Structures are given as structure tokens and as C-alpha cells.
Amino acid sequence: MTVFVAPSLSYSLLAPILIVLGGAVITVVFEAFLSKAIRPVAQLSVTLGTLVLALVQVWRIRHESSLTAAMGSVAIDGPAILLQATVLILAVLGVFLIADNEHFTVVAATLPGSEEERASIQSGEKLTEVYPLTLFAVAGMMLFPIATDLITLFVALEVLSLPLYLMAGLSRRRRLMSQEAALKYFLLGAFSSAFFLFGAAFLYGYSGSVSLAGIYDAISGGTGNNVFLMIGIVFLSVGLLFKVGAVPFHAWTPDVYQGAPTPITAFMAAATKVAAFGAILRIFYTSFSNAYWDWRPILTVIAIITMVFGSVVAISQRDIKRMLAYSSIAHAGFLLAGVIALNKAGLDASIFYLFAYGVATLGAFAVVTLVRDSAGEVTDLNRWAGLGKRSPFVATIFATLLLAFAGIPLTSGFIGKFSIFSAAYESGNKLIVVVGVLSSAIAAYFYVRVIVLMFFTDPADDGTSVIIPSILTRATIISTFAITIFLGVFPAPFLNFISSTATFIR
């Protein structure tokens, strides 16, 4: 009879996640017991406090990297620290936006357009369940990129996904669309996680292990042929690529981005990408690295298709959120170039890019929340005409963020693009660099088009206006702007920090 040995979990290393989960539970409890009046403030403060606390904890354990925790289920290495910190920072900024309850329905169960709905809105109550959901999602996002076995990965995937599915459907305005977004996101997400799981099964079948290290060992010293491995990689990739919105697994992106409440879109677009790419990087860099000959061509093709597709389709979009969605698809393609690079530079570049892109994305969506008419947000691009005249400050910030997306020098986007493409080139993948820069050129078109609309077109008198943002939203907008510029002009400290920190343990 084997003796059960109590597992040692290294709680301090897991503390960031545990703090977030704990905060989530507290907010759930608050949800049940606190009066409606003080709930919004309490929930918001707990949420922010939790995130900040977790961030502090991440900072504290930064030197303890290159360790595993939770019986080897998670790795606390440089990238883990960086990615967790990134997720948390993005989450803080995202929560600033989420705090504007204006975006969320009060009672999700009321019928759209019904008397009840109106009454609920008039009651002035606020939906506070988003806070626990956000925290759960954050916990999942923090776990996803550090998980080192397929089980934890799968669980983390679901932990991050389920709250997002739910939150996508909580919009106050255009609720039918919002619910539709939730449904689509959910169905497709579940569909893709089935692929993920099936792939995991074959990887397990191939290696006899569910840990990434075990799979790596099996690849390195495998005796049989690698059919199972490849089936596994392929199906696992479907699940992962779905999350980042790579073509052809991208189709949910525009619809969900458009339908979801904008703060959620912002948070999701920024943080999910970090988490998912974090996981992809870890899996492909540590586990599949020796099988790169098998997956690299496939991923290259996908990356190319993704870049081009995202850029080209974004051109014809008439809705700002959809346009940003396609832009995120294109960026997923660029980020895949970093995965394909499969070198230290690629890892560093990807992490930098994820941070820079996440921040800029949050800022961009934050600006989107400000443009409204009497019926809520205005996302029709034509109605953004003349924004620069109405609100030069906001428009300038938005333009800057768009230029960062386009990769214009002196913005973070340029440094990101440069570093990721140079890493890809270094790995010998020249084609992707060429396609990358060409699709950047295409992509520039639609960013510039928005700038033209904002600055060079006369405003129509259609009630569109830029509301005065709340302090928190303002904080998000200004800090994203500042970070974007700062990382564009003085990226050195940050890049140094990444390159000295980011090494995967296996």
C-alpha cells in the first residue's frame, strides 16, 4: 500500500493566483451579503486591492524564478512572472473601465426591451457580479501561461474562458447582440476546447505523460513514430489558436468584440491574448521545441494567413470595435511570428509585444467607451467623423494608440514589431518577415483611415459626443497613452528587464 504523501504546493509561489482567487471568493460572498448600496464600491475596492496585492506578490517572487510549484503543475520562471504581471496590470486597467457600470445590464435575466428592464435600469442599481467573474478570469489567465501539465492547462483554460463567456453577454445596450456574442463565444469556445482536449489526449497517448516536460522527454527520446504527437500538436493548437484568434479559428473575434460590453472587450482583447500567447509560448518553446520541424511550417502558414487576413478584412469594416477585432487578428499573426522564431529573442519580443499591445488595446477600447450618443456607445465609424474637432485630446490619444498598432516609430508598437520580426528573421524565417511588413502596410491603411475620419472630416450633427470620462477611465486612457509613448521612446529598461528575466524552465 503506497503511503499518501501530502503534496507540497509552495504557496508563496502560488500566492498571486491564490490571492486573486481569494479575492474572487470574497467578492462572491459580498455579492450575497452586502447591501446593494455599498456593493459597487466595496466590490470595486476589493477587486482592485486583490489585483494590486497579487501584483505586489508577483513582484516579491520575481527573484525566485526558475522554480516549479504545486507539485510541478506550474512553473514560476521568468516568463511566468512577466506574464502574470502583465495580466495583472492589464486587469487593473481593465477593471478601471469595468467600474463604469453604465456598460452593464442591471439584471441580466430581464427581457431586452421589456418594462422590467427599464425599471431595473431606472432603479439605479448596478451589476456587481462582473467583479468576481473578472477575478476568476484573471486567475485563469494567470494560471494558463504558467501551467506545465495538460490538466492544469485545460482547467486554466476553462477558468479563464467561462467568466468571459458570461461577461460577454452582460451589455446594457444592444442586449440581443451581447447575448448573441456570449452564445457564439461560448459555443465556439467549447467547440475549440474539445479540440484542445482531444489533442491533449493524443499527446498523452504519445508520451504517456500529461506534463509538458514528459512530452518533451518523449519527443527527445521517442521510439515510435510521431503520428500521435502530430495529431496532438495539431488539435492542441486548434484550441490555443482559437483563443488568440488566429485564422481560420478567428471567426468569433469580430462578433464577440463587437457584441460584448466594451470594457469586457477591452479586458478580454488585452489579457486573453497575453494568457493564451503565454501558454502557446510555453508549450511550443518548452514542450514541442524538439519537434519544431513538424509544427513550424504549419504555424508559419497560419501566421501568414492570419496577418494578411486580419489586415485585409479590417479595411472594409465600418464598426470601430470590429475593426479593432480584425486588427487584433492581424496582431495575433505578428505574435505568432514570435512563437515561430523559437529563440530567446522571440520570447523576449513576444512578451514585450504582448505587454505593449495589451496596453494599447485597452487604451483604444477605453476611448471607444467615451464616444456616445443618447443610445449609448457609438461604434459606427462614420459617426466618429470630426472627433478631433470635438475632443482633440481624446482623439489625439486614440490616434497615437492607432499609430502604435500600425507600428510607427516612437511608439511601443514599433519596438514590438521590430523586435518580433528581427527575432523571426534571426530564426531564419524570412518569409514571415516580408509578409509581416507588407501586411503592416495594409494594416496602416485602416488605422490611418480612422485618423482621417477623426481629424480631417467634418463632424456631422448627429448627437455623437465624447463624454467626460470618469477618473478611473481617464486613468486608464492616460496611462495607456503614457506607457505606449514611453515604451516607444525609452524601451531599454523594460527590454533589459525582460531579456534578463525571461527564460523558460522546462
Next chain:
Amino acid sequence: MNAANYLYVSALLFSIGAIGVVVRRNAIVVFMCIELMLNASNLAFVTFARINGNLDGQVIAFFTMVVAACEVVVGLAIIVTIYRSRRSASVDDASLLKR
């Protein structure tokens, strides 16, 4: 007979589930098809556990069930919401978001 035969069954079930997602319109049935795919994966896990001689596969299959249960709750909640708003559970009716 060969233990690998279970894998063929698993593959077939997975394929059937996947196609079901594409061809069925009722959101609930679509979701059931996804469940079928998860089950197929589980069968593969269990089979591989036996082939590889360790229980990790069974553990992950167990997790799958738990996760699937949670997913079902969330998923059905979403479907119900949609149904209440639209009086329809057809996924084709939810097509406001396009292009």
C-alpha cells in the same frame, strides 16, 4: 481485438460530434454535440491510460467531466437567456453580428 479500436471509436465519435456542431441548428443539440466530442476525448484518454499504463489519463478524464459539468451550467444559462430574449433556440437566428 486491439485496444486501439477504442481509439477508432473515439475518433469516430469526435468526428460525428464535430459535424453535429456544424449541421445542427438547435443550440442545445449543438451543445450536446460538443459534449459528445468531450466524451470522445475522454474515451481516448482512458484508452491511452490503459495503453501507457498510468492513471494520468483517467485523472484528466475526470477533470474533463467536472469541467464539462461547469461548462454545461454556464452554456445552458446562456442558451436560456438567448431563448428568453428571442423565443428561439436556433443558433441561426442569432446572427445580428456579422460582417
Next chain:
Amino acid sequence: MTSNSLVYLIALPLFGSAVLLLAGRRSDRWGHILATVLSGSAFVVGLVQFAQMLGRSNDQRAVTQKLFSWISVGTFKVDASLMLDQLSICFVLLITGVGTLIHIYSIAYMSHDLDRRRFFAYLNLFIAAMLLLVLGDSYLNLYVGWEGVGLASYLLIGFWNQKPAYATAAKKAFVANRVGDLGLSLAIMISFATMGTVSFAGVKEQAGHASTGALTAIGIMLLIAATGKSAQFPLQAWLGDAMAGPTPVSALIHAATMVTAGVYLITRSNFIFDAAPTAQLLVAIIGAITLLFGAIIGTAKDDIKKALAASTMSQIGYMVLGAGLGPAGYAFAIMHLLTHGFFKAGMFLGAGSVMHGMDDEVNMRRYGGLRKFMPITFATFGLGYLAIIGVPPFAGFYSKDKIIEVAFNAGGIKGITLGGAALLGAAITAFYMTRVVILTFAGSKRWDDKAHPHESPALMWLPMVLLAVGSVTSGIIFTHGNSLQNWLAPVVATSPAHEGELLKPAVVSILALVLVLAGVGLAIMKYLRKPVPSEAPTDVSIFTRIARRDLLQDDFNEAVFMRPGQKLTEVLVATDELLVDGAVRGVAHITQSTGRTLGMTQTGFVRSYAMWILLGAIGLLATIWVVTL
């Protein structure tokens, strides 16, 4: 020898021009005086230089003045440097002398023009540029003056540019000149590429080492330059239109000086042409063609200035022919250039005087019998007339007959053809010049009563008289003891003797005189014995009509260059819009429509999205299926 005063030759008129242009209307009252004085001072400087030159031995006469290093890149070194030698001094004196006379004349001629100051500024500018042209010690310096006179000519032709036709004429002159300039700039490039230098001295030194091919190329390019500036075939079309400028301009620029720059260029480049016989032959042929061409046009013109312009073209043809005949002809080309400067300038001023008295009427058919009203003008014009048709002992007789003679002596078919052409030209010259004189001064009056013909003021007739003196005497002076030939000898090689003469000089002279008399007679028959209609008859032969249309030179240019050029421009503009920019817009459009098409995949149906995922998975599976095969 170096000299420090050469630069004043140029600086004085240039200064005048700058002052007049910058001071604007403030200088209206004294501007013309200043300009005239400065031009005169330049003439004085020229005379001083000439005197000094006379005092030196033959091979010490050339003087140079280096101003500064102009362009120096690698081996391409060009100094801003002036050189006055026996050839240049002729021009300097001609330019400043005739130029000053014309300044004086213009004071009166332009006295009613509000912009007289501007006119004098341009005149001074022209003098400066023309002096630079003849004083430059390298082809590139010459080029600056070359285009400078072009600019001045453009400005002066377009002096009354509020008339669209005049503005067009100015532009036409500039463009035609530019075509010639193209030849000059190519010549400079070739000479730098082959000889590594562009200065006259350097090229002269290196020419012996260069290949004949290169030298021929340079020669042809220089010839093109000359045809442009000197209105030679085939770039002659602008000269007739250039008569749009005020008449003193026609006298100075388009008769006496600028248009002869081509002859100067060819003569100056004698070392090239002498080493490139093909190019030299070409020069002679062009000269021969042009002298006939101009002469024929001259017979058909009713506009007095245009008739004179055609005559100028023809006379320069003689000079070019002379220059094309090599060492034997250079001196005579220059001689004809100088004599022509006197008599043609005189005649132009005469024509200006007539116009002055006839309310700017230029149509000779509306003149008639003016000799009574303008005796001085008639006299000076008549002397010029005698000079140009080559009546001994007037200047033209010496210079033109020499060229005809040398042409015959070129030998063989070449000699007969060229000489014959020159001889024929002399006859035609006699005809059309007689026609001009008769139509203008003889016969009955054909003007209407509004005109009150009168003699011009002294300021105008004085220069005419002085020029008439030159027309009478210059021939004798230049030929006396071969003075000009000897003078120029160090610069241009002169051929020793008339070896293998085809015709004796006397024979040529007699032949020429007979033909001239025939021409004169024919003209008298045609225009003095019969009444001249005041409207040009329209029932004339096709040949007359063609001659009136300047032998279709404009029609030719229009058909061959202008129309296709315009068409080409239109096509290119359309190409740029449709193809080049169209390609850019097309790429944008294709990208956009591709985006729209691909965007169609976003049907809004979640099942189709699942289908994409499934298809993606199938694609990946198929890939590994193939890979693991």
C-alpha cells in the same frame, strides 16, 4: 598675358542692368542714360584693350584674367576666367560699338514706351552676356554667356509680351535656342569625357590626341548649338518670329551680334572642326542650305522686318558656310560677320526709323515712295543695301565674294555645289533686297492718309549714319593687305594660298556681279515697272505660298515635333493617371475589395464559424497526413 581690366567689359553693363532692374521705376528718368553710358564705357574699355593689343607682337596679343575657381569637382575644374584674343576683340568691339549705337538710337526710339528703363536693363544684360560669351576661356564659360544672351533675347523679344503672339515668339526663340544649347552641353560633356578638359586652350592642346569619332561628335554637337543660336537650318524657325521685339533689338541681337554667336563658336572651335572633316563638311552644307533657305523666304515677305530677318538668316548662312570651309574660310566668315554687323544693323535701324515714321506699320506694301520723306533713312538704308548685295566697293562685296570664292575652291563636287549655292544666294539676295528698297522707298505712296511719314530725330539717324559709314568702308579696311586674315591668324589657321583654284577670284566676282544685276533687274521689272498692290495678291503660285509660309518650317515643326509632343504629353498625363497612379489605386482597390470579399465569410452564423474551425483542423490534419505518409 594677364589683364585685370577684362572683367570690366562685362561688369559695367551687368552693373547697369542690375541697377536698372533693382531700382525699378525710380530709375525711369536716368536709367537709359546710365545704360548707354555704361555700354559706351565698355566700348571704351574694348578700344583700350584693342590699342594695347595692337601694341604687342602677334603671339603676345591674347590676354587672360582668372576671376575665381568656379566649379571644381574631381578632375572637372572650370575657372571663371576670361580671355581676350584677336578673335574676341573683333566681337568685343562689334558688340560694344554697335551696341552703344543702338543704345543711343533706342533712347529716341523707345522714348514713348513706359517701360523704356526695363528695355535698357535688358539691353545692358544682353551686352554683358554677349561679352561673356566671347570672352569666356572655356566652353562652359561660353555656355553661360550663350544662355545669357538667349535669356536676354527672350526678354527682349517678349518685351511687349502683353500681346500673346509676342509672348509666344519669345518662348519659341528660347526653346529653339535650348535645343541648340543641348548640343553645346553635349559637346562639353563629350570633350570632358574624351579630353578631360573643357577650356579652349586645353581642348586645343588635346584635340590632336583625341579620336576622330569623338571630335566629329563634338563638332556635330557644336554645329547643333550654332544652328540654334544662329538660326541655321533646321533650327531657324524662331528668327522670323523674333522680330516681335522692338526694332533696335532686331538690329543688335537678331542681326549684328547674338545670332552670329554660332559662327563665333565654330570659328573658335576651329581646332576641332579641322580635325573632324565630316563635321566640317556638315557645317558647310548647313550654311549653304540656310543661305538659300533664308534668301528664298526673303523674296516672299511683305513685313519689312521679317524680310530683313530672312536676309539675316541667309547672310549667317554665308558665314557658316565660310566657317565650314575650314582654314580658308574662317577669316572671311568673321569678316562677313563684321561687315554684316554694320550693314544689317544699319538697315534694321533704318527699318525702325521707317516704322517710327509710319506709326509702326511694317507691311512694305503699305509703304512706297518714302525716300522723299525720309532722306537720311533712305540714304543709310541704301548704302546698307548696296553693301549687302555686294556691289563693290561696299563691304559686302569683299566679304561675300570671298566666301563664294573659297567655296568654289573647296574643290570637286563639293566646291561646285557649295559655290553654286552661294552664287545663287547672291542673286536671290540682290532680288529680295532690291524688292525691299523699291517697295519701301520707291514707287508711289500706298499708305493711307492717317500716316504722316517723317524723318526720325537725330538720336536715331546718327547711329544709322555711323553704321552706314561702316557698311561702306569696313570691307576695304578688312581686306586691305589681308589685315583681318593676318590679325586672326594666330587664332584660326589660315590657308596659305588658293591652290587648285577652280575659278579665279576675278571670275567669281564678275559672275557674282552679273547675277546680282540680274536679280536687281528682275526686281525692278517686277516691282518698279508694275504697280504694287497694297494687299498681297492671293492668286500666286504654290511656290510663293510656300515661301510666304517660311518654306513650311513652322508647319514641319508643328507636324513633327509640336503635335506629337502635345499628343505624347496628353498620353503621358493619361498614363500617369490611369496606369501609374491607377496601379497604385488598383492595388488599394483590390486590397479593399478582397477585404470585403473575405469579410463575407463573417456570415453571422455561428455554425459557419464552427465550419471554419473544422476546416482549419481538417487542413492541419491533411497536412500531417501528407507529411507522415
Next chain:
Amino acid sequence: MKWLTSLMLLPLLGAVLVATLPKAKELLAKQLAFGTTLVVAVAGIAMATQFQRDNVDLQFAESHSWIPTFGINYAVGIDGIALVLILLSVLLAPIVVLAGWNEAVGGRWSVKGFYVLILILETMMIGVFAASDVFLFYVFFEAMLIPVYFLIGGYGTGARAAAAVKFLLYSLFGGLLMLASIIAIYVISGEQGGHTFDINALSQLRLSSTTENLLFLGFFIAFAIKAPLWPFHTWLPDAADSATPGTSVLLLGVLDKVGTFGMIRYCLTLFPHASKTFTPVIIVLAVISIIYGAFLAIGQKDFKRLIAFTSISHFGFITLGIFAMTSQGHSGATLYMFNHGFSTAALFLVAGWMASRRGSSKIADFGGLQRITPIMAWAFFFAGMSSLALPGLSSFVSEFLVLVGTYTRYPVAAVISAFGIVLAALYILLPIQRALHGPTTDGNESLTDLNLREKIAIAPVLAVILVLGFYPAPLLNVINPAAAHSIAKAGFSDPLSAIDSKGATK
């Protein structure tokens, strides 16, 4: 003394000062901007006096680590070629400000915004010529598009938005191709002994001929678009048509020089062999540009477009001179850049004044201006003469040097290009004939002549044109050593004259 950095900081400082002014103080903004540019101009001249003209090394060099992760330095330093172009920039800036005193008034935004953009642009113009780090160069190269974009789109006329977009996207496209090349060269430098962007170090790289050719193309196309060379020119007429005259002056006068400057500084230095390989193609393109641009100029009905096409023709000459690879060609091309800056400035400024008085820039709308506004007409005539390279004016020297330099190596190209001389007469004289000559046409009777400010603005331009026509030595002395050096580095030497080479073979 850190000349270059100071020179770059001065306008930036001015920009900040202008930006802080209240919107209403338009006059003060103008004065401040003019003062700043004037100070910069003086400082630039002072710097030029310190320049050691026979020293072919980069002078006033500074280098500070910027992004050490990628081996990127803030490194500046200039040779004679760069010095001349910096002088061009700093001299034109005050003229543009003074000449376009009221340009900004009708724009979409405040007057001060215009000057802020102009001053920022000045900083970048200096920076782009001063950079000796390829990455820094690229940053300036791309970033300077943004102020120009806003200058065209915000203060221009007509289809300004479309023109601005076309300009930006076209340039960005080229820039991205260059980015690909820069990435490649960066990676290669890493493979051959450490990542660097130092121009001198990069010129030592060993490249395979295929690689070198491709990288060369990346740079060259970017520069060809910028220059612009046929067939990449179509953005220029639109941009020049829409921009304000001042902007056009900076655009055509300085910005486009970055293209030809880049060809000398980067294409030749980094890729000498590829430059050699592609020379025939480029020569052909240059010749086409010369002739094509001239024909198109003849066919234009609008002053601004006409000037734009004349510039295309002139840029053909500059490119021809560069790739003739002779010292005459190179020095001529560099001198041409300077001269073209001034002659185009003169043309554009006067054309702008004409247009602003008449309310149209169509040639057909003018007539008989010489009688109405003699000084303006004279100024235009003078500028036109400079443009057609009349001997005695500055352009002649450079144009002739280019032709002579080209003829010694590529006689056919030189001969064909020389026809540009004839066409130049047409495209300058035609508009002069139509607009300045002839009878005064309707609508022109009451036009006013240049005022004192305008005379002061144009006088130095015309003076420079005239003085350099007769005495180009000050510039040539500075340019010659640098030009000779760059040819030598590219592995060329002047062809001997036919006689000398004959002598040599004997």
C-alpha cells in the same frame, strides 16, 4: 559642444513653448516659431563654420546608448553631404514660416498647432540627416511622416485628406520594406560579431550577393518612393497640390531629399555591390523620371502639380548623379539637392502667393501678371529660370555636374537626360507665358504685389540661387571630400578621360 543634439533640441523646445501658448495668441505663436527657426538657422550656420571640410569622418559625432538590448544607439554625426542638407533644412525653415505667415489661419486647427508641427518636423529633419545609427535614422524617417501628414491633412486645401493618406501610406509602405531590410541587416550583424546599427560597422558586413541585392532593394524602394522616382511618384503631385505652400516647400525641398540622401548614405555605403548590380536599372528609372516628369509637368494645368512634376524630373537628375558613381555626379547630385531645395522653395512660395491672392492655383486663371504684380512675376520668373537651370543660377552648376559626371560613365543616359534641358524650358516657359504674359485676364486686375514680409522672405532664397550659381565653391568644398569618400567606399573611381585611359594602356 554637442552641436547636432542642440540643433535638434532647439526647435523641439520652440515647439513646446508654442504649444503652451494660449490658442488666441496667434501672432505670438508665429513670432515665437519664426524666432526659433531663425535661431536654429543661425546655430546651423555657426555649426557649419566649425566643420572641417577635408575630414571625411563623421563630425560632431555623439553616441549614447539608447536601446542596448538591440545594440541601438542614439548616434549622430555628419559628413559634408549631411551638413549641406541640414543647412538646407535650417535655412528653409524660417523662410517657410515667414513666407507662410497666414498659411495656418484657414486650417482645421489652431494656428499654433501648425507651428508646433513645423517645429517638430524641423527637429526630425535635422535628425534624419544627422543620424549615424541606422535604427535612429529609420525612426526619424518614419516618424517625420506624421507631422507632415497632419500638416497636409489639417492645413491643406482641396482633397487634402486623401492626399495626406496617400502620402502617408505610400511612404509607410516603402518604410516597411526598409524595415524588413533593417531587420535583416541587424540579424546579420548579430551573426557576424554582435548586434549593431552603427553605419560604419554595418558597412563592414559580409553579405551574400542575393542577400545584399534584396536588402538593397528594401532600402532603395523606400528611398525611391521618398525621392520620388518614377514609377513611385504619384503621391507627390497630390500631396503638393493639397499641402500649403510652406508645407510643400518642406516636403519637396527637404523631406524628399531624405530619399536621395538615403541612397548615398545607406544604399551605397551598406550595399556597394548591390548598388553596382542595380545601377543600370536605376539609371534607366532616373532617366525615365527626368523625361517623364518633364512631360507631365508640361501637361499640367495647375501650378502646384506642375512644380511637383518638375521636382520629379529634378529628382531624376539627382538619382542619376548618385548612381553615375563619379565624383562629378555625386557632388553634383548633392549640390542639386541643396539647389533644388531653394529653387523649388522659390517656385512654390511664389506660386502659393499667387494662388492665395487669386484663390486658385490653376494656370488658366492667371494672365498678364507681369503688368499687375511685377515683383511677384519677377520672383516667379527668377525661380523658374533657376528651375530650368539657366547658367549663372545655382541649379545649372549642379545639373551640369550631374550630366558631365554621368556622361563619363553612362553617355547614353546622359544624352537622353540632356533632353530634359529642352523640356525644362517648355515646362517653365509655358506657365510663364500663360500666367505672367499676355493681356491681363478677368479676376487678376486687382491682385496686389508682394508685400514687405513676402519680399523679405523670398529675397534670401533668390540671393542664394544667384550667388551659388556663380560661386558654388563654399558648398562644393564641403561636399567634394564626402562625395569622393562615398564613391570610394562604394568601390568606384572616376573613369579616366578617353585620352588619359589611352595613355594608361600605352
Next chain:
Amino acid sequence: MMNLAIEVSKTSTPESVLFWILGPACVLAALGMVLAKKAVHSAILLASVMIILAIFYIAQDALFLGIVQVVVYTGAVMMLFLFILMLVGVDTSDSLTETIPFLRPIAILSALGFGGLLITLIGRATLGHPMVGLTEVNIEGNVPALSQLLFSKYVWAFEVVSALLVTAALGAMVLAHNHRLVARPTQRDLSIARFRTGSLATAAGLPNPGVYALHNAVDVPALLPDGTPSDASISAMLVARGDVLESLPFQLPAKGGDE
């Protein structure tokens, strides 16, 4: 194609029999699930697939999973599905016409392609080792062995799953729980309202629809004492839908009117 490349030892004969009976049944049930028109049928067929899988699990030494499969999946999850199906409408069935162009042919091709590719690929696979079997690890029983793993090696995932459960509960609450802001009117309220606002004639309730020998349904109006049909006895909804039948055919013939 059945030439399996996986070098696994043969399973026992009984298992083989079991497999060859239940395997095809399982696949057929799955196919049926996809093809069944009615959602309920699909649910039942899915449940049967799950049960068959449970048997397979048990057959493959995964006793615990087999039980959980039945309890959790077939028991809980499928019940949830059925609940929702009832909520949505048990009868709901898909229309057979495909609305998305080309989807059906593509789907069929994909189905064949996907399955074919997958199966042929599995057929090519080799593992390099024979089937190990679980006899050894299950020596102390499947459940203890599993629990060993679950509570030591995978305890972290196990803990995190709790987050999932909370999320699910929370999610269901958010989306489905409708806490009323306005109290639902009670019967008393409604009654008072009826008396206060409506006519007293109908305050006590409207007449019932007709009851007839041949037809007894809500869609036939009742007859008033005077023999005329009463419109008030029929739901206005049915009238609007046009589903109301005439009362006339069900009436008795009028007295004394027959001769």
C-alpha cells in the same frame, strides 16, 4: 486499413465481444443523435452513448470513471440538458432545409474527410512500446490509485476546479436569476383591480369555452343561453391567430324546427 500499427497486445475475448457489440451501437447512437430531428431524441441517444462509454471505461480498468460517467454525465448533465429542453420546448425540431449556402455539402465532405483522416492517421501510428495495462497501477484498486494522483500530483488543478464551480454557479445566477425590482402582483391585487376597473359582469370570470359532444376544446366558443356563440369565452389570442372553430356544427338542431 485495419492493419493496426500500434503494437498493443490483444485484449481479452470477452472484452472483444463487448466492444464489437457496443462499439457499433455507440457510433450508431452518436450518428442518430446528430441526425435525429427532435432534440429530445438527440438527448436520449446522447445519454445512451454516454452509458456505453461508461461501460467501455469500466472495461478498460477505469471503474471510477465509469461510475462518474453514469452519475455525473448521464445523471446530472444530461438531466440538465433535458430540463432546458423542456424549458425551450420538448417538441423543438430543426427544419431540414439548410439556410447557409454550401454548408451542407461542405459539412458532409468535411465529416468524411475529418473522420477518414483521423482514422487513417491513427492507423499509421506506432508507439514504440506495447500496451502496458493498468493492472499494476490499479493493484490497490482504481479509486485509491486515482485519489493518490488527484490529491497529490494534481491537487492544484483540483483546487482550481473549485473556481470553475463557483463561476458556473455565479454565471447561472447572473444570467438566469431574475430578482424582481417590482413585486409581482398577487392574486388579491389582481382581483381588486378587476373589480375596480372592469365591468362587474365579467369581474367574476369569463365564460368557459364550449363543451360539446363532438368537440371539447378551447377553440370553440360556448353558446349563450340564447344560442349565440359567446366571443368572450375564447382567448383573444386564438381569435387573432384564426384558430377558432365555428360553434354551429356542434349545436343541437333547433327544437320544433325539424318538420
